[in-house]
Amino acid sequence: MDHDTPHKNESCRVVRRFFTEQDAGNLAVIDELTSDDFQLHAAGVPGPLDRNGLRGFAEAFYRAFPDLHHTFLHQVASGGTVASHVRMRGTHRGEFHGIPATGADIDLTAMQFTRVEQGKLIEHWTVIDQLSLLGQLGAPGGAPEVPPNRTLFANMYEAFTAGDMERLATHFDPDIVWHTAGSNQLSGTYRGRADTIASFEREFDLSAGTYRPVVRDVLTSDTRIVALLHADAQRGDRALSEEYAIVFAVDRGLVVEAWECWWDQRAVNEFWS
Incomplete structure (x- = not known):
């Protein structure tokens, strides 16, 4: 908290x-x-x-x-x-x-x-x-199909961790709104694909490419993806090792809005300051 x-x-x-x-x-x-x-x-x-x-x-x-x-x-x-x-x-x-x-x-x-x-x-x-x-509970039926939004998240995560921002952007609505909590140089509300991707690129630049997210758990519905993650990064003698969550709103197979929240926001603010 x-x-x-x-x-x-x-x-x-x-x-x-x-x-x-x-x-x-x-x-x-x-x-x-x-x-x-x-x-x-x-x-x-x-x-x-x-x-x-x-x-x-x-x-x-x-x-x-x-x-x-x-x-x-x-x-x-x-x-x-x-x-x-x-x-x-x-x-x-x-x-x-x-x-x-x-x-x-x-x-x-x-x-x-x-x-x-x-x-x-x-x-x-x-x-x-x-x-x-x-x-x-032993409900009958064969192996369930993978929910579409779970596949969507897997594709986004693969693109992000590979640094393939062009491919990542294809999973976003052109008018996506991305909310990053906190009071640091990465905090704010980003509107549109270009601004949102630019914020990710800045994240990589500031951490000299060391920013790495690891998935803890993912839950999905027809219109939402909830991802619990852990991130590690390095900036000079500063180290980041924190838990965070992202909630994605999905419409017609594209992310239309996302909210990013951190376990210890104060530590995250200090790292990116």
Whole structure:
């Protein structure tokens, strides 16, 4: 988390409490910690859902997995938004999406993005590894096709790490908007392919080509890609070794907008200053 901003840490604590109390059986926390105009966006679920819809969604999930437990692996706070990388474990004790209880243990990951204001959840996005979940429950079917947006990310990552910016640009909408958090010489909002690619080239120039991202996890839906990464770089006697997340909005096979958030923004600002 961004340790130099206490209000961001408080937002992270609100999100953690929201889920840990539900795990303990206290679904009343939904009414306590959500705003009157709350909205839930869950991949694969028609919505958005309001507070009542969320309550029904949670009740059904906990009936299927009564011992469900959330473990927060990473959290990144930027402004009033908290990004959480979550591990979910439980036992299949009730019907889930037409699948009778199997007694199977589930272990999957999710990426969540939560907007918090004045101690309450205003809006929440979640992307769960649904293919892995269904596979662990023994759902019938052959090997699933690779989701198109997972392939899109793999192609972008390959182009970026190869330094092939011309090929990378072909995966961006001509009017792409890229948001880089922080207060350093790389921070800002870049508009269009040319400006966005120029920001990446400057990143390589400033680090003398040492900037290297490594993928930790990738989750996708029809319109979103969430990537959790680790970056290493060197600038003279300065070293960067930090976790970060990028959220991509995708339309018709192209990235139209992206948000980049860092685990320790202060350290990143100092490195690029």
